Amino acid sequence: MNIALFGYGKMGKMIEQIALDRGHKIVAKIEVDTKEIDFSQMDVAIDFSMPSAAYENITKCFEHKVPVISGTTGWLDKFEEAKKICTDNDSAFIYASNFSLGVNIFFELNQYLAKMMKSLDQYKVSMEEIHHTRKLDEPSGTAITLAEGIINNSDYKGWKLENAAENEIPITAKRIGMTPGTHSIDYTSKVDSIEIKHTAHNREGFALGAVIAAEWIKGKKGIFTMKDVLNLG
Template identity: 80%
Template sequence: MNIALFGYGKMGKMIEQIALDRGHSIVAKIDIDTQHIDFENMDVAIDFSMPNAAFGNITSCFEHGVPVISGTTGWLDRFDEAKALCEEKEGAFIYASNYSLGVNIFFELNRYLAKMMRNLEQYQVSMEEIHHTQKLDAPSGTAITLAEGIIENSDYQGWKLDDAGAKEIPITAKRIGDTPGTHTVDYTSKVDSIEIKHTAHNREGFALGAVIAAEWIVGKKGVFTMKDVLNLG
């Protein structure tokens, strides 16, 4: 499979190594200074670029019939536009805030737990995420996805960083050392606590999941999620 990398930072380089180890070819490495992009030999594009570049990268791929795997955060105010163009061009697209296979299983556990806790008003939910000091956005895209999973399956109406109102989920964001990513969802009452937690030991899981998604999407048409890739229903 011929893979194009949009964004060639730490994640792009890690995706490159995993893709090569799995027998694929890297046919393009598009970064901030790239002047010309040859879409001709791309079977799939993996986008881990900058927020201000992501929408242009993704839509250019749709215009040239190239399926896209995107893990770039910070551009989702234009997600519906990208989705509409994908459908118009009969393209293929997956966006995920986190491609780790373990995290996507964690997303499903989180939704299921939220349904179970919905009518137990004595429990108050809170979240904590910990990442490396170079991560600038807070809370993380993964934390926001977790919060949205709770909101969809409960009476909570939103989330807020730190101090939150009665119907809001409080999220604490910490930046410590070189932490790849730890996410905790906690339900606490006066008598006990229930906690689910995902801890990434390194960043390879994020890159591996993106390559697996790229392998899965080739030959398909539509807008998908990692639930489709992992057959989670």
């Protein structure tokens, strides 16, 4: 499969190595200063570019009927527009805040637990996420996805980093060393606590999931999620 990389930072380079190991070919490495792009050889594009470039990169791919796998955060105010351009051009799209296979299973566990705990108001939920010190967004996109999973399956109305109200999920965001990513959800009552936790040992899981998503989407049309890739529906 011919893969184009939009964004060639640490994640792009890791995706490249995994894709090559799995027998694929990298036909383009698009960076901020890339002037001309040949879309004709691309079977699929994997986007981990800068937020300021993501929307244009993604929609140009759709206009050339190139399916896109995107993990770039910080541009989602234009997400619905991008989905419409994808549909209008009969292309295909997967966006995920986290492509790790384990994290996406964790998303499902989180929602299932939230449903179970909804009627047990003696338990109060909280969340902690830990990432490396170079991570700029706080909380992470993964933490926000986890919070939304709880909100959509409970009586909580929102989340907050500090001074959360009674109906809001308190999130503690820590930045420590080179931590790849740890997320924990804790339900605590006066008598006990229930915790689920995902710990990434390195960033390879994120890159591998993106390549697996690219393999899955080739030849398909429409808007999909990692639930579709992993058959978690």
